[in-house]
Amino acid sequence: MxxxxxxxxxxxxxxxxxxxxxxxxxxxxxxxxxxxxxxxxxxxxxxxxxxxxxxxxxxxxxxxxxxxxxxxxxxxxxxxxxxxxxxxxxxxxxxxxxxxxxxxxxxxxxxxxxxxxxxxxxxxxxxxxxxxxxxxxxxxxxxxxxxxxxxxxxxxxxxxxxxxxxxxxxxxxxxxxxxxxxxxxxxxxxxxxxxxxxxxxxxxxxxxxxxxxxxxxxxxxxxxxxxxxxxxxxxxxxxxxxxxxxxxxxxxxxxxxxxxxxxxxxxxxxxxxxxxxxxxxxxxxxxxxxxxxxxxxxxxxxxxxxxxxxxxxxxxxxxxxxxxxxxxxxxxxxxxxxxxxxxxxxxxxxxxxxxxxxGSRRLGATAHANGGLLVRDLPIADLDGFAVPVEKPGTTLHEPTRVLGDLLEQIMRDTRSRRDFRLVGPDETASNRLQAVYGASGKAWQAERLPVDEHLDRHGRVLEILSEHTCQGWLEGYLLTGRHGLFSCYEAFVHIVDSMVNQHIKWLRTARRLPWRAPVASLNYLLTSHVWRQDHNGFSHQDPGFVDHVLNKSPEVVRVYLPPDANTLLSVADHVLRSRDYVNVVVAGKQPCFDWLSMDQARAHCARGAGIWDWAGTENGGEPDVVLACAGDVPTQEILAAAQLLRRHLPRLAVRVVNVVDMTRLLPREEHPHGMTDFEYDGLFTADKPVIFAYHGYPWLVHRLAYRRAGHRHLHVRGYKEAGTTTTPFDMVVRNDLDRYRLVMDVIDRVPGLAVRAAALRQLMADARTRHHAWIRAHGTDLPEVADWSWNA
Missing domain, CATH: 3.40.50.970 (Thiamin diphosphate (ThDP)-binding fold, Pyr/PP domains)
Structure with missing residues (x-):
């Protein structure tokens, strides 16, 4: 040379x-x-x-x-x-x-x-x-x-x-x-x-x-x-x-x-x-x-x-x-x-x-490499100004991420002068119903612009590029130097950054053990366009496994939330955006979803992480015969529809409905800071009653989280099992045995004495599934009783 x-x-x-x-x-x-x-x-x-x-x-x-x-x-x-x-x-x-x-x-x-x-x-x-x-x-x-x-x-x-x-x-x-x-x-x-x-x-x-x-x-x-x-x-x-x-x-x-x-x-x-x-x-x-x-x-x-x-x-x-x-x-x-x-x-x-x-101009001494020294609390407006009204559960519908978009727009406005919040994603901000943010900030863009382009802005703080790797890298660098952000992505394709999030989790775990490193804002994922509502895009877009991947990692760093409606999503978003030194994964739908909880109820429920929805059950202060548990928006709807069918056809059956927002609550307390003690877990799920659990993702994750519990042998989990295609929304849950009719059949199969006493109901449920298959092939839409369903118990 x-x-x-x-x-x-x-x-x-x-x-x-x-x-x-x-x-x-x-x-x-x-x-x-x-x-x-x-x-x-x-x-x-x-x-x-x-x-x-x-x-x-x-x-x-x-x-x-x-x-x-x-x-x-x-x-x-x-x-x-x-x-x-x-x-x-x-x-x-x-x-x-x-x-x-x-x-x-x-x-x-x-x-x-x-x-x-x-x-x-x-x-x-x-x-x-x-x-x-x-x-x-x-x-x-x-x-x-x-x-x-x-x-x-x-x-x-x-x-x-x-x-x-x-x-x-x-x-x-x-x-x-x-x-x-x-x-x-x-x-x-x-x-x-x-x-x-x-x-x-x-x-x-x-x-x-x-x-x-x-x-x-x-x-x-x-x-x-x-x-x-x-x-x-x-x-x-x-x-x-x-x-x-x-x-x-x-x-x-x-x-x-x-x-x-x-x-x-x-x-x-x-x-x-x-x-x-x-x-x-x-x-x-x-x-x-x-x-x-x-x-x-x-x-x-x-x-x-x-x-x-x-x-x-x-x-x-x-x-x-x-x-x-x-x-x-x-x-x-x-x-x-x-x-x-x-x-x-x-x-x-x-x-x-x-x-x-x-001094601080030395490369080893710059505060920018210890971003927790520079980070400021994120201004988040009162959630009541963005909450949807809920007079009665399950009678109105909203798109949860669109509701969240209004909150994010306000955060963008409130950080306009300090410029320390960014939204990143692979060309999906509007697709994921977060386009309200454009009212406060356009999309960063320095290249050529054409008259047909929308929302491009030289000074914008929304970052979109069709590379999940680059989005992840941008946000990591932004957070580690003392700022805040959110990564919005289709659930199936966030897997592209599996290895990158591994490294970030390892970084955070190590940094938490170094007293000189100050806590930084958490890396927050919003995963939407999720598995149950990718019926139009088909099998390639259906993969809920990122949650499994993250929950394999260091317990003190990772958190996973599945808010079931718009108000719980607001509450979860408020929590994760204020948090430090975590990787938070939030899975929420962008399609119209039933509103179950008022804002006050949502705050209390999210603070618990898992709790009984007494208005949905029929235990009436007594001991339940069966527990219907759910995590995720679509599984929650199917569990409630199943609870409604049981109330109608088996009115003497004592049913408890439990919704889980924070998946780490299922872990033992000694394995995760959010985990329940055995006393808490047994009080919620019982130690000896059948638990039918409808879960958003792969069912074996729930078994893995709860395998040490006394009642694990009574736990039966339904979830996604790689039975996907281009079809109707309800057919997705039927194909994966997560539908309301299958859940009722599971109750009959597992509650002692029901196999004989409720044999006719079980047959009715099986027939409904058969009728569903014939209907969608003839009409291309879901059964009217499903499409027009609401909680009216």
Missing amino acids: SKVEHQDATVLSDDELRTLDAHWRAANYLAAAQIYLMANPLLTEPLRPEHIKPRLLGHWGTSPGLNLVHTHLNRVIKARGLDALCVWGPGHGGPSVLANSWLEGSYSETYPDVTRDVAGMERLFRQFSFPGGVPSHVAPETPGSIHEGGELGYSLAHAYGAAFDNPGLLVACVIGDGEAETGPLATAWHSNKFLDPVQDGAVLPILHLNGYKIANPTVLARVPEAELDALLRGYGHEPIHVTGDDPAQVHRAMAAALDDALDRIALAQRTAREDGGTRRVHWPMIVLRTPKGWTGPAEVDGEPVAGTWRAHQVPLPGVRENPAHLRQLEEWLRSYRPEELFDQDGRPVADVLACVPD
């Missing part, structure tokens, strides 16, 4: 070059030593096997490039007085980010036992990827991070999420060339069409091409530079290329590239903010090409290492057992000349720290 561009745009003095190189060498030394050393941190004596960790873990290959970026970001932040955040995409570059935060002092401020001296250096080395220590990748434990580096693909979307509504912030984002091959990253390049140069901050992507992944070359490093340049320009960026392997030349080129990029950013923002410019900005980015494992061993055991895939993880294995490797490691570490970089007490010398910014 030899090509270097823009070397004449910024001319570093000899002193600047020396101090930048000193910082970079110090960071390289610390990064490499973290992988290998647990003693003798300053190499004050010859390296011996006992100084080496017994297990060598970590990733060296990307670290020198990350150290270069960190060093040069320090320079421009200090010189220009910038507020900046960096998202480190090459996930396993943990040694680099830890090294730099220790050098700048933010690590020791966060962890006072890891002092910025020889003792602290030894602790820094020993704890890295060591039992009881810190991970090998950038993680919540890392000061200055908002990005979990264990999984690749999300860095650029996180960076844009951090920049939205942060007009004074520069968000640098280092993208590894392996990460650049992932689908989420490829789509996130289009985020620049949503970045408002007036109200938002700037994102500076730095595509770091070191040529290799774990064992293979990377695509973008092997295409011709002209082709890569055309691709990035097609994405809407103006690339600045820096290529080289000579440190002095690369330092000069990187300084010039950063200054060039930041000048362009400043001009674009000034043009939009002061001159009223409205042309779409083509933002700069940097393409940095340096060798993988740069400055590390060139060759090991006769095989090339630096500049190849062999430098990806641990370039010198078996150091404890192989004297030749041990000698080579010592030569490698001494090549950085640590005696020039640290004084005899292990403190960084003045040259090393010359480029480091002060």
Whole structure:
């Protein structure tokens, strides 16, 4: 490698070059030593096997490039007085980010036992990827991070999420060339069409091409530079290329590239903010090409290492057992000349720290990477102003998400000046009946607009792009930097972000255990267009399994709510939007749904999480013969219709109706903070009576949540069992045996004595199902007795 561009745009003095190189060498030394050393941190004596960790873990290959970026970001932040955040995409570059935060002092401020001296250096080395220590990748434990580096693909979307509504912030984002091959990253390049140069901050992507992944070359490093340049320009960026392997030349080129990029950013923002410019900005980015494992061993055991895939993880294995490797490691570490970089007490010398910014401008100390320090309570208006009137249960209908949309519009209005609430979704805001928000904010859009377009707004706070990955990444970055939001999505397709929500849940779980990380606003999902009302779109749109996925995760972080009507949805939304450090999943319908509870009743019911609807049952203060339980809007309607049939045909049967809003209430108290004690559970569901449970999703989830309960053997759950197609709404529940007639049959089959006494009723119910099948095939609509049903008991 030899090509270097823009070397004449910024001319570093000899002193600047020396101090930048000193910082970079110090960071390289610390990064490499973290992988290998647990003693003798300053190499004050010859390296011996006992100084080496017994297990060598970590990733060296990307670290020198990350150290270069960190060093040069320090320079421009200090010189220009910038507020900046960096998202480190090459996930396993943990040694680099830890090294730099220790050098700048933010690590020791966060962890006072890891002092910025020889003792602290030894602790820094020993704890890295060591039992009881810190991970090998950038993680919540890392000061200055908002990005979990264990999984690749999300860095650029996180960076844009951090920049939205942060007009004074520069968000640098280092993208590894392996990460650049992932689908989420490829789509996130289009985020620049949503970045408002007036109200938002700037994102500076730095595509770091070191040529290799774990064992293979990377695509973008092997295409011709002209082709890569055309691709990035097609994405809407103006690339600045820096290529080289000579440190002095690369330092000069990187300084010039950063200054060039930041000048362009400043001009674009000034043009939009002061001159009223409205042309779409083509933002700069940097393409940095340096060798993988740069400055590390060139060759090991006769095989090339630096500049190849062999430098990806641990370039010198078996150091404890192989004297030749041990000698080579010592030569490698001494090549950085640590005696020039640290004084005899292990403190960084003045040259090393010359480029480091002060105070909160340090990348490891920025409050934007600890968003809980910045988050403010969300203003949520009194729900009574949005509630639907309910004089009698089950006689009026509303679309729950449309009712919620009015509340969200008011939140948008009330946050107009502070700009700390966003609604994201994959082109479904109006489809999900939330279009009222457009009255307060349009859809963010910086690209071309046509006369037929509606609600597009350069300064809008509704974000829509047909990539669930990008929506998720935007919202995560927004929340982790101290703001609020809601992700609205079709229930079946939210699975696309299964892996992303895994990482966010793990982040929150870890962050909750770190006293220095302040709680952030919860990640809230609104899943609608759900399984039971995707009868028109068919089987491909029918999947309620995201709830199962989330409930497998850390109990202290996850919550799942299934409000049965509009007022309970308002109550749940109020709760989750005020909450901190959770992932809340709310499943609610957008189709007309019966109103069951007044606003006051809804508040009380949602506070309980699960409760008896005495107006629907017939136990009359006595002990029930059967419990009809439900969770979800359609299952609730079917349970109530079944209860009505039982009241009519078996008036002496004591029926209890229980509705569950909070699914985690079914868990034992010792397994989830919301869980019921056995005493509470048995009081609600009984310990020995049949329980017929109509559930929104896959029925085995309820069994899994309640399997330890005394009455579990009496529990019979109906739910979705992959029997879907394009059909009528009621046929969906019939196909999955969740319909009212099947539920009545279940009661007859399970209540002792009813099999004989109610045999005629059971036959009547079976006949109704047969009649249903004939009717829909003849008429294409549901039976009149179903379509016109209401609760009139």
